[in-house]
Amino acid sequence: MSAASGSGGGETGGRELGTVGIKQVAEHAGVSPGTVSNVLNRPERVAAATRARVERSIRELGFVRNGSASTLRAGHSSTIGLMVLDLANPFFTDVARGVEDVASERGYAVLLSSSAESGEREQRNLRVLAEQRVRGVLVTPVGDDGQNADLLRDRGVPVVLLDHPTPRANQCSVAVDDMAGGELAVGHLLDRGARSIAFVTGPSALRQCTDRRKGALRALRAAGLGRNAMTELTVPAMNARNGQEAAHRLLEAKTLPDAVFCANDLLALGVLRVLLRAGVKVPADVAVIGYDDIEFSAAAAVPLSSVRQPTYQLGRIATELLLEECDDTETHAHQQVMFQPELVVRDSTERSPR
Numbered sequence: 001m002s003a004a005s006g007s008g009g010g011e012t013g014g015r016e017l018g019t020v021g022i023k024q025v026a027e028h029a030g031v032s033p034g035t036v037s038n039v040l041n042r043p044e045r046v047a048a049a050t051r052a053r054v055e056r057s058i059r060e061l062g063f064v065r066n067g068s069a070s071t072l073r074a075g076h077s078s079t080i081g082l083m084v085l086d087l088a089n090p091f092f093t094d095v096a097r098g099v100e101d102v103a104s105e106r107g108y109a110v111l112l113s114s115s116a117e118s119g120e121r122e123q124r125n126l127r128v129l130a131e132q133r134v135r136g137v138l139v140t141p142v143g144d145d146g147q148n149a150d151l152l153r154d155r156g157v158p159v160v161l162l163d164h165p166t167p168r169a170n171q172c173s174v175a176v177d178d179m180a181g182g183e184l185a186v187g188h189l190l191d192r193g194a195r196s197i198a199f200v201t202g203p204s205a206l207r208q209c210t211d212r213r214k215g216a217l218r219a220l221r222a223a224g225l226g227r228n229a230m231t232e233l234t235v236p237a238m239n240a241r242n243g244q245e246a247a248h249r250l251l252e253a254k255t256l257p258d259a260v261f262c263a264n265d266l267l268a269l270g271v272l273r274v275l276l277r278a279g280v281k282v283p284a285d286v287a288v289i290g291y292d293d294i295e296f297s298a299a300a301a302v303p304l305s306s307v308r309q310p311t312y313q314l315g316r317i318a319t320e321l322l323l324e325e326c327d328d329t330e331t332h333a334h335q336q337v338m339f340q341p342e343l344v345v346r347d348s349t350e351r352s353p354r
Contacts, residue, residue: 098315243270
């Protein structure tokens with residue numbers, strides 16, 4: 001890509017590509033370097049006609065400002081960090097869309113990373129974000145307390161917990177009531193006649209898993225059933241491959257449960273695939289329900305029932321809160337936003353009306 005129009009075998013006007021600086025822009029526009037600096041940093045101080053001439057020179061020369069130098073002067077960058085649990089999970093892809101849309105509207109870029117559900121990796125990546133002097137950070141923490149993010153808070157970097165509530169009044173969080181979601185899922189399975197349920201879930205360190213389990217147990221109690229009505233299969237990571245492995249464990253048992261509740265849709269899609277390939281009829285033999293309602297759920301071989309979360313809105317609201325705090329740390333009012341989940345019933349638990 002050329003830095004400016006012209007010819008010369010990789011050069012423009014005698015200059016190597018990538019060497020255009022403020023001095024060259026000033027010469028091209030017929031102004032002082034200080035005027036160019038004002039256009040870049042304090043445009044309101046420059047007359048409209050002069051500003052237009054400098055901006056035209058910037059475009060024609062292909063000038064790109066030195067972000068590192070700007071960061072050093074300001075003490076922070078025009079970048080925010082986003083750390084999620086699993087980049088392969090479409091749930092977080094939808095969340096990231098909401099984050100990026102708001103960030104773009106406000107002139108920010110987003111540095112996206114994943115903890116891969118590892119507390120050690122989370123701590124390392126958060127340290128890198130701090131070194132990059134990001135303006136603020138959105139993080140879905142691995143642990144229940146979110147203490148790794150305190151590394152940033154202690155340095156004065158605003159942090160919003162995303163898809164995770166906080167008990168702290170002095171911190172913003174945006175989450176979904178996962179206990180209510182777990183109760184919705186299992187309550188639905190019980191309503192359709194299930195009396196034995198398998199719960200396929202991820203590591204107990206993940207708050208989402210523990211809260212969805214609590215909601216499931218709450219539904220059992222409301223139906224007058226004990227904990228023994230639900231068996232639990234814990235897998236090391238919440239992906240389709242582990243869902244398949246969990247389904248193989250179910251098939252190895254003497255009897256299948258009436259229904260399977262999976263802590264997310266990727267697990268459920270893995271379970272569904274193995275059951276169908278083994279000749280198990282879903283939902284006639286075993287009903288299956290997931291959580292998140294990712295796009296693939298409706299397109300599964302047997303459309304998957306799920307608990308829907310407002311993923312895009314999670315990202316948008318969390319980013320709005322973060323940037324509000326970045327812009328006005330002293331008077332910002334911290335909020336703990338809690339969305340309610342929604343049950344989406346499809347063929348995997350209930351036949352569609354004919």
